[in-house]
Structure formats: C-alpha cells, structure tokens
Amino acid sequence: xxxxxxxxxxxxxxxxxxxxxxxxxxxxxxxxxxxxxxxxxxxxxxxxxxxxxxxxxxxxxxxxxxxxxxxxxxxxxxxxxxxxxxxxxxxxxxxxxxxxxxxxxxxxxxxxxxxxxxxxxxxxxxxxxxxxxxxxxxxxxxxxxxxxxxxxxxxxxxxxxxxxxxxxxxxxxxxxxxxxxxxxxxxxxxxxxxxxxxxxxxxxxxxxxxxxxxxxxxxxxxxxxxxxxxxxxxxxxxxxxxxxxxxxxxxxxxxxxxxxxxxxxxxxxxxxxxxxxxxxxxxxxxxxxxxxxxxxxxxxxxxxxxxxxxxxxxxxxxxxxxxxxxxxxxxxxxxxxxxxxxxxxxxxxxxxxxxxxxxxxxxxxxxxxxxxxxxxxxxxxxxxxxxxxxxxxxxxxxxxxxxxxxxxxxxxxxxxxxxxx
Numbered sequence: 001x002x003x004x005x006x007x008x009x010x011x012x013x014x015x016x017x018x019x020x021x022x023x024x025x026x027x028x029x030x031x032x033x034x035x036x037x038x039x040x041x042x043x044x045x046x047x048x049x050x051x052x053x054x055x056x057x058x059x060x061x062x063x064x065x066x067x068x069x070x071x072x073x074x075x076x077x078x079x080x081x082x083x084x085x086x087x088x089x090x091x092x093x094x095x096x097x098x099x100x101x102x103x104x105x106x107x108x109x110x111x112x113x114x115x116x117x118x119x120x121x122x123x124x125x126x127x128x129x130x131x132x133x134x135x136x137x138x139x140x141x142x143x144x145x146x147x148x149x150x151x152x153x154x155x156x157x158x159x160x161x162x163x164x165x166x167x168x169x170x171x172x173x174x175x176x177x178x179x180x181x182x183x184x185x186x187x188x189x190x191x192x193x194x195x196x197x198x199x200x201x202x203x204x205x206x207x208x209x210x211x212x213x214x215x216x217x218x219x220x221x222x223x224x225x226x227x228x229x230x231x232x233x234x235x236x237x238x239x240x241x242x243x244x245x246x247x248x249x250x251x252x253x254x255x256x257x258x259x260x261x262x263x264x265x266x267x268x269x270x271x272x273x274x275x276x277x278x279x280x281x282x283x284x285x286x287x288x289x290x291x292x293x294x295x296x297x298x299x300x301x302x303x304x305x306x307x308x309x310x311x312x313x314x315x316x317x318x319x320x321x322x323x324x325x326x327x328x329x330x331x332x333x334x335x336x337x338x339x340x341x342x343x344x345x346x347x348x349x350x351x352x353x354x355x356x357x358x359x360x361x362x363x364x365x366x367x368x369x370x371x372x373x374x375x376x377x378x379x380x381x382x383x384x385x386x387x388x389x390x391x392x393x394x395x396x397x398x399x400x401x402x403x404x405x406x407x408x409x410x411x412x413x414x415x416x417x418x419x420x421x
Contacts, residue, residue, distance in 0.1 A: 010338030015067070017337055017352045019045060021185065021359050022070040028184025029072045029177060036173040039075035039164040041157075046070060058147075058158060074177075075158075076165030084123060084150065091115035092131065092142060099145040100131055105152040116140075126162040167390070171382055178374050185360030186303060192353040194299030200346040201288025202298035207237045208287040209259075216283025221270040223259065223284070230265065231258040240286050247272055251280035306357050314361070368400020 022045055033040050039058055046064035053062040083105060084090070091104040093115050108115060118133030118140065125131070129144040146164070149156040162168040166177070196202075209227045212219050229237045232246050232255050247255070251274040259266050275281040333355065340351040363371040373396075381387050 010341045013341030013348055014334050014337045017348070017355065018067060018334075020352065021188070021356050022046075024184045024188045024356070025181045025359060025363070026070040026072050028180035028182075028187075032177045032180035033072060033074055033166070036169050036177055037164060038166050038169060038173075038177065039158065039160045040072055041075060042071070042073040044071045044073070074166040075160030076167045083152065084120065084125070086120050086122060088120045089117065090120055090133070091117045092133070094142070095145060098143065100142045100148050101145050102149050102151050102156075103131065103144075105150060108151070109154055125159045126165075129161060167387070171378060175375065175378050178371050178378070181371055182360040182363045185356045185363075186307070189306070189353040189356040189360070190299045190303045192299075192349050192356065193302040194295045196346055196349040196353070197295030197298040198290065198292060199349075201290055202295045204287045204289040204294065205239045205241060206287050206289075207239055207243060210285035210287040213283035213285070216281075217271050217273050218282040218284045221257075221268050221282075223257065223268060223270065223282075224261065226287075227259040227261050229257060229259055232256065244286075247280045247282055249280065251275070251278050253280070302353070303357065306354055307361065310358060310361050314365075367404070368397045369404055370400070373397065373400055 026043060026045070030040055030043050041058070042060045042062055044062045044064055046067050047069050048064050048066040050062050051065050053060055055061070084103065088105070091108060092100045093102040093104070093108075093113055095101050102113075102115075104115060116133070116135060118135035121132040121134055121139060123131045125144060125148075129146060130141055131144050132139060132141045134140075144159070146159070146161050148159050150159060151157075166174060169177070207229045209218070209223055209225055209229065212223055212225050229243055231237055232243065234256075235242075235246065237243050237246075250272045252272060254269050254271050257268045257270055259268055270282055272280040272282055337348075337351065337355075341348050364375075366372045366376040377388055377393055
C-alpha cells in the first residue's frame with residue numbers, strides 16, 4: 001500500500017531530525033576549521049539555491065533549498081580569486097596605515113569612497129600580500145591587508161592568505177578538520193542515547209520486571225512491573241540477564257517464579273509462550289533506571305553496539321551477503337523517520353541516534369567525495385611525504401561523486417517501489 005506523509009508531526013520530525021544530523025556534522029568541520037585558523041567562507045544547511053543568508057564575521061550562514069546535506073566552504077577550495085588578472089584595471093581603498101582593504105574589480109558604486117585606480121602589473125595575495133599597479137604611468141606596490149576584500153558588482157569576497165587556506169595547514173590540522181564531521185555524529189548519537197536514558201529511563205540489569213505487556217503470559221499470571229525476581233524453578237536470579245536466559249530457553253514450559261513484592265515473597269507459575277525461532281517469551285520489558293550515571297553508560301554502550309552492528313552490515317554489503325535491494329536511500333529514510341515519529345519522542349530519539357551513527361560511518365568510508373576519501377588522500381600524502389596533485393585529486397572526487405549519485409538513484413528507486421507503489 002502506498003505510504004503518504006499526511007501528518008504534520010511526521011513532516012516536522014523529518015525536518016528536525018535531518019536538520020540536526022546535518023547541522024552537527026557540519027558544525028564539527030566548522031569548529032575544527034576555525035580552531036585551525038582556516039577561513040570558512042560559508043556554513044550551509046541544504047544544497048542548491050540559497051533561500052536565506054546572513055553574514056557574521058568572516059562567514060556567510062546560509063539555508064539552501066534542497067534538504068539533502070550541507071557544507072562548510074573553506075578558503076582554497078574554490079577558484080574565486082582567479083578573477084584578478086594582470087593588465088586588469090582596478091581601484092583600491094586603503095586603511096590609515098596604507099594597507100589595501102578593498103580591491104574593486106569594477107567602478108565603485110559609492111562615490112564617497114577614496115580610491116586609487118591603476119592597471120594590475122603583478123600581485124601576490126597568498127604569501128607576500130602585495131599588489132603592484134601602474135598608476136598614471138608610475139609603478140606602485142601596495143601592501144594588502146590579510147582580510148582585504150575583492151569587490152565586484154557590490155559583492156565582497158575576502159582574500160585568503162596561504163596560512164588561512166585549508167591546503168596551507170599541517171597534515172594533522174587537515175585530518176582533524178575532516179574527521180571532526182563524522183566524529184560529531186558519533187558524539188550526537190551518544191548525547192541522544194544518554195538524554196533518552198535520563199528522560200525515559202535507561203535499561204537496567206536489575207532482577208526486576210519492567211513494563212508488563214497487557215494480555216501476555218506475565219500479565220495473565222499476575223506479575224506486575226516492579227516485582228523483584230528472586231528465583232525461577234529454584235535457580236537464584238541475580239540479574240535481568242539471568243531471567244532472560246532461563247525464559248528464552250524454556251519455550252512452552254511453565255516456570256515457577258519466586259518474586260518479592262512490597263516485602264512479601266510469592267510463588268507465581270508462568271506459562272512461557274513460544275516466540276520466533278523457538279525462543280521463550282513472557283512479554284515483559286526489562287527494568288529501567290533514571291540515574292544519570294547509568295544514562296551516560298547507556299549512551300556509551302548503545303553507541304558502541306550500534307556502531308559494531310553497522311560495521312558488520314557494511315562488511316556484509318561489500319562481501320555480497322546483502323544486496324543493494326536491502327538498502328534505503330533518502331526517500332526511504334524520510335518515510336521511516338515519519339513512521340517512527342508517530343510512535344513517540346523516545347522512539348524518535350533512538351532513531352535519530354541510529355541515523356547519526358549511520359551518517360558518521362557512511363562518511364568515513366574511504367570513497368571519493370566522502371570525508372573518508374579525503375582522509376585516504378591525506379594518508380597517502382603522509383606516506384609519500386608530499387601532497388597529491390590537486391587536479392588529480394579533484395578528478396577522483398568528481399568521479400566518486402558521480403558514482404554516489406548513481407548509487408543514490410538506485411536505492412531511491414528501491415525506496416519508491418517499496419513505499420509508494
């Protein structure tokens with residue numbers, strides 16, 4: 001049956017969850033880039049045309065039309081400074097110390113701005129920070145402020161000296177700047193798991209009963225949430241895992257529970273039902289605790305366990321044990337997020353945690369165009385002692401991006417058939 005997102009709550013959940021995952025990922029890149037002294041030209045949520053933009057300091061913070069990702073545009077990644085050429089006529093504005101603060105590539109619109117006009121002879125805006133002009137037949141060399149602006153059509157672009165560019169940083173600084181994005185997603189998963197544990201309870205290993213499912217074997221036998229299980233068929237029960245082990249191994253049997261309720265011990269016979277794969281069940285959830293320390297441990301262990309599970313899934317994918325038809329793309333994840341949102345906030349927080357781990361792991365894959373691919377190039381650079389030619393690296397990333405787009409189209413087609421047709 002085709003699926004429709006007819007709930008405003010589901011749509012809002014999709015926007016919030018994906019916005020949060022992308023924001024945290026890009027924030028990781030952004031904070032480490034700023035810490036390394038890299039000029040960040042733009043911090044964007046979404047892709048495609050801009051629908052909102054505000055500039056704070058050196059960075060444009062933008063919201064773009066397509067909610068399928070984000071980016072931190074760092075200096076040196078785009079050829080925007082190539083607009084300045086020898087023999088070009090420009091005008092320059094200076095600060096009180098004589099440093100050039102603005103280089104106008106066309107006629108300044110503000111007539112009150114005092115400028116010097118000349119023809120470009122040569123320039124170095126990365127290392128020496130100088131600009132030499134022919135001014136009325138006289139050759140003049142100006143010092144350029146490290147935060148000077150190139151101005152064209154009233155649009156300003158800040159120059160980027162070599163020490164402010166990504167490629168101008170040490171190998172270690174570049175590594176941590178790239179790695180910080182996926183790392184932020186793992187940190188977000190931990191925080192969400194821990195917050196869920198504080199708000200809704202973290203699973204406890206106490207030998208107590210959690211929520212008892214109505215109509216299930218435990219409920220029919222008269223067991224209640226909070227009952228402490230002392231023994232089952234004469235075997236002492238110390239932990240929740242002890243209870244699960246005995247019940248799971250006893251499908252179809254009647255077990256004698258010795259419980260303590262309100263300081264009074266009781267014997268309660270419970271008929272165990274047969275679940276999937278012949279596993280015994282009594283329809284009882286494990287107990288929970290609201291202790292902050294237990295919530296923190298729950299956040300750490302859950303993040304680790306889901307990471308291991310996803311790594312195993314990736315191994316199965318690359319070995320052929322799992323086919324591409326089992327994968328979900330953006331469309332499928334959108335739909336599943338909407339479905340989970342209808343189950344309540346606790347489930348949505350868990351789902352967002354899992355998606356955050358998924359995003360972090362996916363970006364660490366050593367594939368071109370992903371963070372992992374860029375880290376792989378840094379690893380090669382460390383081995384050979386010099387960077388790979390930027391044009392060659394750019395071509396590899398371009399081909400990798402094309403491959404990823406093809407993969408997304410394939411899994412999106414699977415999603416459309418699965419959920420909408």
